[in-house]
Amino acid sequence: MTVPRTIVVGGGLAGLSASHTLLERRKSVLLLDKKSSLGGNSVKASSGINGAGTEAQRALKIEDTPEAFYTDTAASAGPKLIQPTLITALTTNSASAIAWLADTFDVDLSVVSRLGGHTVARTHRDKSGAPGWAITSALMKKLTTLASEPESHVEIIKSARVLKLLEEGGAVVGVEYEAGGSVVAAHGNVILATGSYAADFSSRGILASHRPELLALSTTNGDHATGDGLRLALALPAPAGVCDLDQVQVHPTGFVDPANPAAKTKFLAAEALRGAGGLLLDAQGARFVREVERRDVVTAAMQMVEGEGRGPVRLVLGERAAAEVKSHCDFYVSKGLMQRYADAAAFAEDTGISFDTILSKVATTTSYTLTEPLHVAIITPVVHYTMGGLSVDASARVLSEASGTPIAGLWAAGEVIGGVHGRNRLAGSSLLEAVVFGRIAGEGAAGEV
Known part of the structure; x- marks a missing residue:
């Protein structure tokens, strides 16, 4: 029996979270990453991952709630750009995201700090002080192990550049990608987890179009962060919507x-x-x-x-x-x-x-x-980070520019999406966004296979 397959584009924490969620729901995964190694910018994250109402907070007698986390996130986002449904999804799923990382992947997130813009200590990290690596490498190692097993339901292809999304009747039905000199068509639901455009310094790039004054600055992003997912979704016959592209x-x-x-x-x-x-x-x-x-x-x-x-x-x-x-x-x-x-x-x-x-x-x-x-x-x-990106709903479904309704067969997660952070992202919410919306996207794609 052939297990239905979902294509995940991008091997950072969002893509890894989506892939593991699909596998937990007994679905098959094809993970494509354009670099020669997985991890993306997620492995470099150094502050931690936010969670409100977690076991670690309770152990340290820190009183916190998703509502308080929502309030801090909304204040940071600003009244003009706030999207309540996305912030609610982020904050109400934060404690379960921390628990999933700890219980499923044995990640130590017992150190809790208060960082800028937070009213309480809620940014979790491990004792090594490298939370991005600790979290992302744990998911990478487990996925790589699963991929090596006989009759595995996950295939990982690195150095694979996705060229376009395949579309039929207004729905996304797969991707066309290039790897090893060959162009391949793969069919299935698609989750875009391609990251940001914070290293897109080209003269006709997204930064140049929306924030040209930033071209003079340096970036903390790897050279892969060039807005690939945005371009793929915008190239559809009925393009995806975008939001907040000037919010960097x-x-x-x-x-x-x-x-x-x-x-x-x-x-x-x-x-x-x-x-x-x-x-x-x-x-x-x-x-x-x-x-x-x-x-x-x-x-x-x-x-x-x-x-x-x-x-x-x-x-x-x-x-x-x-x-x-x-x-x-x-x-x-x-x-x-x-x-x-x-x-x-x-x-x-x-x-x-x-x-x-x-x-x-x-x-x-x-x-x-x-x-x-x-x-x-x-x-x-x-x-450092691009708050703008693809327009999605709270179920991580990519929305059509013309109608504002979900594009069938297409989800997105992580920094490629926009609207979660508004004018400013709080420290510790990038890893959280990747895990929360990666899991949501995985659940959604699994339910429609």
Whole structure:
């Protein structure tokens, strides 16, 4: 007996979550990824994954609810762009998403922090400090194992570029893809999980069309993030709808590598660094913003500082803060992105910042002391996340531009969709969006096979 197959395009966390959900419902999966390895940007996520009302929160006596999470997300999205049904789907499914990762894939998400824009601690991560890798690699390993089993119901094809969506009578019925020099047609329901357009710096690309001023910035995204899913869905005879394509999140803290300061792709300085107590200082050593504000607020403050000639901006962590995110700091130091100073005097001598300024602006207003070691990095805003994308409903069905109704046979999940975050995404909600809508898309596609 042939098991009905669904085609998942993209092997990041959204695509992996959709694939596992389909398999749990005894459906067959063809997973296509244009890169030579799975994981996408998901493996690089460094802050964690949000959840409201989780077992980890209860163990730490943190009181939180999906309603409180909704309120924070809606405030971040802004009144003009808020889509209540999508935010409800994200927040009400957050605790079950965390439980699914922990129970099904044995992912440790026991460390819970409060990050910018959240009113309570709800961003979960593992003790290693690399939550994106911990979560995504667990799903990758299990899916790869399942694919290697006899009579497996999942096939993974890497270095496979999807050329177009196949359409019949207004419904999507499969894809045409190129792999190994051959063009192949595959039939079935389709889930697009292709990620963002945050590395689309081409002169006729999506960024150039909607946010041309961002072309001068660097990005934290891999070179695969060029808006492929959007283009595929927009090329249908009756195109898909899109929303919020001008809403692009510029993350405040990308590392400036002293060895290559002009690099177009930069390492992200995890939000967890500021959540742990990291300070942002201008060239004179003065603080200029509340470090755990929303990303858009911190970015605007940094851009003002740089525009006024008060840069570079430095991220400074004292001993206690660095200890909380030790694995991050050790990695950044090993890459030459962060420098460790013996104390404030050494920091002042090397940077030219007045020791008196450090004394008056830093040590006296924080728990830092003048004798403790400091971890310091130069940072700058970077293109990080695209809130815009394909228009979907709360069931992850892609909507038609003309009618606003679902396009039969087509779902989408992860950063390729728009409308979930409005003007600004909260830290910790990218991995959550991938898991929640990946699972929803998988359930929907499974139900219609």
